[in-house]
Amino acid sequence: MNILGIETSCDETSAAVLLDGKVGSNVISSQLCHTGFGGVVPELASREHERMIVSIVERAVTEANITKNELDCIAATAGPGLIGAVMVGLCFAEGMAFALGIPFVPVNHIEAHMFSAFIPESPDHQTPEGPFMALTVSGGHTLLSLVQEDLSYEVIGRTLDDAAGEAFDKTGKMLGLAYPAGPVIDRLAASGDPGFHDFPKALTSQSQTSRNYRNNFDFSFSGLKTSVLTWLRKHPPEFIEARLPDIAASIQHAIVSVLVEKTISAAQHYRVKAVSVAGGVSANSALRSAMQDACLRHGMELYIPGTVYSTDNAAMIASLAALMHAKGAAAKNRYDVAPFASFGARRP
Numbered sequence: 001m002n003i004l005g006i007e008t009s010c011d012e013t014s015a016a017v018l019l020d021g022k023v024g025s026n027v028i029s030s031q032l033c034h035t036g037f038g039g040v041v042p043e044l045a046s047r048e049h050e051r052m053i054v055s056i057v058e059r060a061v062t063e064a065n066i067t068k069n070e071l072d073c074i075a076a077t078a079g080p081g082l083i084g085a086v087m088v089g090l091c092f093a094e095g096m097a098f099a100l101g102i103p104f105v106p107v108n109h110i111e112a113h114m115f116s117a118f119i120p121e122s123p124d125h126q127t128p129e130g131p132f133m134a135l136t137v138s139g140g141h142t143l144l145s146l147v148q149e150d151l152s153y154e155v156i157g158r159t160l161d162d163a164a165g166e167a168f169d170k171t172g173k174m175l176g177l178a179y180p181a182g183p184v185i186d187r188l189a190a191s192g193d194p195g196f197h198d199f200p201k202a203l204t205s206q207s208q209t210s211r212n213y214r215n216n217f218d219f220s221f222s223g224l225k226t227s228v229l230t231w232l233r234k235h236p237p238e239f240i241e242a243r244l245p246d247i248a249a250s251i252q253h254a255i256v257s258v259l260v261e262k263t264i265s266a267a268q269h270y271r272v273k274a275v276s277v278a279g280g281v282s283a284n285s286a287l288r289s290a291m292q293d294a295c296l297r298h299g300m301e302l303y304i305p306g307t308v309y310s311t312d313n314a315a316m317i318a319s320l321a322a323l324m325h326a327k328g329a330a331a332k333n334r335y336d337v338a339p340f341a342s343f344g345a346r347r348p
């Protein structure tokens with residue numbers, strides 16, 4: 001079964017081919033046209049996807065060493081994402097599947113992150129076997145989901161305000177860092193002291209204000225944002241400049257400790273023995289090592305995709321289509337799927 005996956009929900013144009021359960025190619029083109037705007041400009045994103053989509057799909061098919069006539073099915077992100085951006089990949093994929101006379105599979109981008117542990121990264125790739133606790137942390141979403149063996153899932157916690165990626169990006173912007181600030185904070189923090197300043201960790205055991213944090217698996221990062229802003233206003237620019245790595249490390253520590261504490265206590269509460277972490281923020285080196293340590297301490301298995309599969313990529317789209325196909329939940333031979341903007345709003 002050869003599956004072409006297409007992903008265009010935000011600022012990466014990506015196409016990947018899964019060849020009989022192996023990643024044959026995973027081409028990702030990151031848009032540079034947003035530099036200087038402090039975020040993704042939706043109109044520019046759509047236009048850039050339109051400009052790149054044909055060449056990226058051609059490269060993915062060529063790098064997989066097949067021709068498009070050897071494809072059995074095409075999958076694309078139908079949402080959530082920037083509607084114009086999603087539509088470029090979705091319409092292209094539906095049109096291509098229609099022209100080739102093969103099934104089209106619409107994929108939910110956040111579910112594709114959530115099930116990234118199943119991307120067949122290597123021939124001996126290990127996947128979770130029983131139920132597991134999935135932490136999905138991207139630029140727009142932060143979710144804890146209890147995933148059952150049959151891959152049905154229940155969202156047991158989500159952010160009440162900002163997503164974890166947004167917390168990195170917005171506090172980074174306050175520090176004058178380029179968008180997306182997550183990877184920049186990660187790099188700066190490597191030489192900083194995480195104990196330099198104690199930024200708030202809302203809805204956790206370390207929070208001053210929340211008494212009722214137990215069995216509450218929701219997140220909140222807007223207080224951290226305010227606290228960073230207040231702290232920055234109280235300190236002179238030269239001091240901030242000189243202590244940038246320490247500030248970055250302290251912000252990162254606040255975000256990472258919340259993510260780790262919530263995930264582990266949710267896994268304990270639901271008595272599961274495995275944890276998965278996915279989405280752009282799962283590329284964060286401090287999160288990877290803190291979650292690894294915590295899982296080791298609690299006798300839990302940890303599944304985190306390689307960093308190329310953490311941030312937006314089409315291999316996760318093709319991989320989820322393969323899982324859906326294996327469950328008999330995929331191909332409907334429909335080429336008229338509507339895009340959707342929010343997670344859970346409208347399913348394909």
Ligand code: KG4
Pocket residue numbers: 010137138139140141164165166168169180181182183186279280281282283284285310311312
């Ligand atoms: O999953 P993703 O690529 O796109 C969305 O679906 O949103 O996630 C993007 C987010 C951005 O907020 C970015 O700053 C964050 O992931 N990110 C990181 C790192 N790499 C990407 N955050 C912290 N550390 C990183 N190394």
Ligand code: ZN
Pocket residue numbers: 109113138139279280311312
């Ligand atoms: Zn994403």
